[in-house]
Amino acid sequence: MDQNYTFMFYGFTAAWLVVIIYVISIALRERKLRAELDRVKRMVEGK
Amino acid sequence: MLSGAILAWNLHTMFLRVPDELNQGAIFRIIYFHVPSAITSFTGFFFAMFASVAYLASKNLRFDAIAASINEVSLAFATITLITGSLWGRIAWGIWWTWDARLTSYFVCWLLYVGYLMLRRAIDDPTTRARLCAVLSIFACADIVIVWKSIEWFRTQHPGPVLSIRNGGGMAPGMEAPIWWNLLALLLLSTVLIMLRMRQDAIGREIDSLRRYANAF
Numbered sequence: 195m196d197q198n199y200t201f202m203f204y205g206f207t208a209a210w211l212v213v214i215i216y217v218i219s220i221a222l223r224e225r226k227l228r229a230e231l232d233r234v235k236r237m238v239e240g241k
Numbered sequence: 242m243l244s245g246a247i248l249a250w251n252l253h254t255m256f257l258r259v260p261d262e263l264n265q266g267a268i269f270r271i272i273y274f275h276v277p278s279a280i281t282s283f284t285g286f287f288f289a290m291f292a293s294v295a296y297l298a299s300k301n302l303r304f305d306a307i308a309a310s311i312n313e314v315s316l317a318f319a320t321i322t323l324i325t326g327s328l329w330g331r332i333a334w335g336i337w338w339t340w341d342a343r344l345t346s347y348f349v350c351w352l353l354y355v356g357y358l359m360l361r362r363a364i365d366d367p368t369t370r371a372r373l374c375a376v377l378s379i380f381a382c383a384d385i386v387i388v389w390k391s392i393e394w395f396r397t398q399h400p401g402p403v404l405s406i407r408n409g410g411g412m413a414p415g416m417e418a419p420i421w422w423n424l425l426a427l428l429l430l431s432t433v434l435i436m437l438r439m440r441q442d443a444i445g446r447e448i449d450s451l452r453r454y455a456n457a458f
Contacts, residue, residue: 197332198265198266198267198268198332199267199268201268201271201328201329201331201332202267202268202270202271204328205268205270205271205274205275205324205325205328205329206270206271206274208321208324208325208328209274209278209321209324209325212317212320212321212324213317213321213430216314216317216434217434220434220437220438220441223441224437224440224441224444227441227444227445227448228444230448231444231447231448231451234448234451234452234455235451237451237455238451238454238455
C-alpha cells in the first residue's frame, strides 16, 4: 500500500516536472531570442 | 490563471473527495493526469495536421509555424502520458513496460514527433523544412487513430475504454468528472504554451528579416 502511494506521488511529480521544465525552457529561449533581437536591431541602427 | 485554478481545485477533489479505487487503491489517481495528457496531445497533433495541410495548400509559412508550435507542446504532454502510464503499470502490472499494441503504437507516435522536431533542426531552408515537416506531421497523425482504436482492435494489456464517451466505458460519474476538468485545464495550458511558442517564432522571423536587411547593405 505504501508503494501504491509512493508511485502515485512519483506520477504526479513527474507530470508537473515535465510541465515546469518545458515552461522554463520556453522562458530561457524567449530571453535568448529577445537578447538576439536587441543585438540585431542595434547592428541595423548602426549601419 | 484559469488553468492553474482548475488544476489546484482538481487536486483537492482528487485527494479529498474521490475515494481509492477498489482494486487498484490510490495509484488509480494517475489516470487524472494520464488520460487528459493523452487526449491533449492527440488534440494538438490533430490541429497540427490541419495546419500542415493548410501549409501544403497555401505555402504560407505561418501555418508551418503553427504546426511546429502545436507539435512541440503536444509532445510534452505525450511525454507526461508515457511516464505516468509507466509508473501506473509498475504497480498495477508489476512491470514498467510491455510491448502491447496500445503502448507500442503510442511510443511510435512519440518517436515520430521527436523525429519531427529533429527534422526541423536538421534543415536550414525554411520552405524545404516546412514542406517535409508538413508531410511528416500528416503521416504521423495517422498513428493517432491506431493508438486510439488499438484497445478495441487488439487484445492488449492496457485497460479497455474507461470513459463514458466510449463503448464499454464504466467509471462512476463522481470519479470520471475530474478527468474532464483536468482535460479542460491542460487544454487551456497547452493553448497558452502554443501562443508563447508562436510569439517566439514571430521574433525569430523578425530577427531573420533584420539580418537580411543588414546584409543587404
